[in-house]
Amino acid sequence: GENVEQHPSTLSVQEGDSAVIKCTYSDSASNYFPWYKQELGKGPQLIIDIRSNVGEKKDQRIAVTLNKTAKHFSLHITETQPEDSAVYFCAATPEGNYGGATNKLIFGTGTLLAVQP
Amino acid sequence: NAGVTQTPKFQVLKTGQSMTLQCAQDMNHEYMSWYRQDPGMGLRLIHYSVGAGITDQGEVPNGYNVSRSTTEDFPLRLLSAAPSQTSVYFCASSRRQGIYGYTFGSGTRLTVV
Numbered sequence: 682g683e684n685v686e687q688h689p690s691t692l693s694v695q696e697g698d699s700a701v702i703k704c705t706y707s708d709s710a711s712n713y714f715p716w717y718k719q720e721l722g723k724g725p726q727l728i729i730d731i732r733s734n735v736g737e738k739k740d741q742r743i744a745v746t747l748n749k750t751a752k753h754f755s756l757h758i759t760e761t762q763p764e765d766s767a768v769y770f771c772a773a774t775p776e777g778n779y780g781g782a783t784n785k786l787i788f789g790t791g792t793l794l795a796v797q798p
Numbered sequence: 799n800a801g802v803t804q805t806p807k808f809q810v811l812k813t814g815q816s817m818t819l820q821c822a823q824d825m826n827h828e829y830m831s832w833y834r835q836d837p838g839m840g841l842r843l844i845h846y847s848v849g850a851g852i853t854d855q856g857e858v859p860n861g862y863n864v865s866r867s868t869t870e871d872f873p874l875r876l877l878s879a880a881p882s883q884t885s886v887y888f889c890a891s892s893r894r895q896g897i898y899g900y901t902f903g904s905g906t907r908l909t910v911v
Contacts, residue, residue, distance in 0.1 A: 682857070687840070715899050724802075724888050724902030725841070770840060785831070785856070786900065790840035 683708040685773050687789025694761050695797050702792045704771035705753040711773040714747060714754045715786070719768045728769075729756070761796045768793050800824055804889050804903035811879040811910045819874040819906050821889030827901070829892040830872040831856070832864065834885040835905075841888065847872055879910045 684707040694700050706714075712733035717725035731738045731745045731754065738745050742761075747754040758765055772786040805820045823830065831846035833856075843856030847866040861883060863875040872891075876883060886907050890900040 690838075717900075717902075722904075724890075724904050725900075726902070727899035730899055772841075785843065785846055787843065787857075788833075788841040790838060 683711060683773055683787040685771060685787050685789040687771050687792060689792060690790065691793045693795045693797060696761060696763060698761055700758045700761055700794055702756045702769055703753060704789050706773040709752065713774045715772050716745060716756050717770045717772065719770065725770055763796050763798050766794055766796045802889055802891050802901050802903035804906050806906060808907050811908065813879060813881060813910060815879050817876050819887055821872045821903060822870050823891040824870065825891065825901065826869060827891035827893055828869065831890050832874045833888045833890065834858065835888060836885050844874065881910045884908060884910045
């Protein structure tokens, strides 16, 4: 089955600096790669996603890049702010029992991002 | 529109007890799933459902049962609680089978003593 590895497990940056979190996946059939942000005591929230027909996607200070050949994708946060501090999860969808891509997301182990003021 | 509602928020069980974690969504989402979150292990899929009457196992299904009698509800049953099931449990839903983002509930923190 699909396996998603995420690095680093913790990341500390100064306010205003950039942060990069990297994930690799194993199943070449995966074609949807979302990123979630989890604040303390809350459920994860989708912040950005990318599909396999796109190499890069941006949304204000957040961007995601995808390299299908190498089977890795990354989250880039520019001009970090203290409110960006949270746990970030990447995920990927493998082929499912019902044919084609499903929403059976497999998650990475998470990155704790701390933005120091 | 409440989104995904999980109850209870906190629960303490004794080893061997059974209980049901409730999950309800009001967005008419066809796809629902249960994850457990443990330190250093991320979110692991327990069971999922692509629609009423259809369920399937995820990565870590042992010790858990699910059913999906309606589109709105997807309860998770612990048959005989064990300390290894101490975790935070999240329910998530999505518009339909396909490639869409999840909406997560706020979680249930379960401790088995």
